[in-house]
Amino acid sequence: MLQCIAITRVPPIEAYLALAAMEGGPEDPLESLTPDDIVLCELAQYPGHTAHAAVLYSAASVDHPDLWLFWTDDGCYRFPRLPPCLVQGKSGRFGREACMLYDQHASVHSWAMRDPLGDVVSEMVRKAMDETDDGP
Secondary structure (H helix, E strand, C coil): CEECCCEEECCHHHHHHHHHHCCCCCCCHHHHCCCCCEEECCCECCCCCCEEEEEEECCCCCCCCEEEEEEECCCCEECCEECECCCEEEEECCEEEECCCECCCCCCCHHHCECHHHHHHHHHHHHHHHHHHHCC
16 A cells, blocks of 8 residues: 655644643754654555644653644644554564554554655665666
C-alpha cells in the first residue's frame, strides 16, 4: 500500500500552543518549530481517505503520548496527543520493526507502506551514483 503524499504547512501559533501544553514536550517549544515547517502525511492512501496525520513531536518517554497534527483537505487542524502503536512487524536486518504510527490507527502499519516520494528520491540518487561511477 502506498503512503499518502499530502503535505501541509504547520500552523505555527496553534502548534506552539499544543507543544507548550504538552506534558513531556520540549523545554522550549519555539526551538521545535520554524515558520515554514511543512509535514507529509504518514498514513496510507486508501479509498475514502480524507484525513491526514503527521507526528509533530515525539514525547521524551513512553509515559507521555506523542503530539500529532491531523488535518483535512479543507484546512481544519487539530493536535491530539496519542500513544504510539505497540504492534511490531516481522524481524528484519535490524530486529523487529515497530509501527511508527499512533495506537489504533486505521489501515496498515507503517512498515507495510511504500513511500512513493522516497522511491523517486532513491531512484534519483541511484542514477546520480551510476553516472558518477561511470566517470569521464
